[in-house]
Amino acid sequence: MPRSRYRTALVTGASSGLGRELALGLAAGGVRVFACARRAALLDELVAAIGAAGGTAEACPLDVADGERTAATLRRIDERSGGLDLVVANAAVGAPRDVAPYAWEAVRAALHVNLCGAAATLTGALPAMVARGRGHLVGISSLASFGALPAAAAYSAPKAGLSMLLACLRLDVVPLGIDVTTVHAGFLATPMTARSTHRMPQRWSAAHAARHVLARLPRAPAEITFPEPLASATRWLARLPRPVRERLLRRLG
Ligand SMILES: NC(=O)c1ccc[n+]([C@@H]2O[C@H](COP(=O)([O-])OP(=O)(O)OC[C@H]3O[C@@H](n4cnc5c(N)ncnc54)[C@H](OP(=O)(O)O)[C@@H]3O)[C@@H](O)[C@H]2O)c1
Known part of the structure; x- marks a missing residue:
């Protein structure tokens, strides 16, 4: 593993799936990793695995649904670490299975974690x-x-908000020396999708997705989007005239 350009990194949602693989990959490149999520025991396991492989990581239990605490925690870790070089807002929840996808409970959880948590x-x-x-x-x-x-209001609305937040931040902070990258991921084989019954074409493993992202991050692109065939199809669908698109999506959905 080549030495990373980053000295320190914080990853939210590091207890599972893509976040865990990103934390492992960063640590393997010599980065001191601050691993955040709610399940402290899983973070401890991750930190032990990183330590056993010769890397350095710290478990930082955190519920990003509490935006005030999250922003304060980030400030504290930044100070304690001597400055965070990379921050990855990865923590998210999928659509809950026990309530309708349009129910407030579903939308609230996704907004608080996937958008407000990432923003904080x-x-x-x-x-x-x-x-x-x-x-x-x-x-x-x-x-x-x-x-x-x-059936995607709860999941897609906060993700669209996050993409817009990042695109706007880029305009403000790139001139100040800060890089901003949006990762548009396709389906991943992680606990988030483990019990999903809908079709998931071109689903990648979390480890493969993490390698793909980490190989591209050092160049600080505006976007990292994968897998490309599915991304092109999704863009094409979004550009269809609304009546055609809605008819097609209702039939597919
Ligand atoms: N899976 C897919 O098909 C797919 C597709 C496109 C994009 N993505 C995105 O990829 C990212 C990683 O997802 P994944 O597939 O790896 O899912 P995952 O395995 O379910 O991991 C989600 C992570 O988020 C953390 N998390 C959830 N709620 C949290 C909270 N309130 N506070 C702090 N951490 C919280 C979880 O940790 P705790 O439960 O321990 O808190 C877990 O570590 C997410 O942003 C997801 O939206 C996934």
């Missing part, structure tokens, strides 16, 4: 990065943010 993570880190004139913010969004999909 990124903006919590930003003032110190701006003061240093360097740093890299990354948000894990989804191809689901490209356009409306059936």
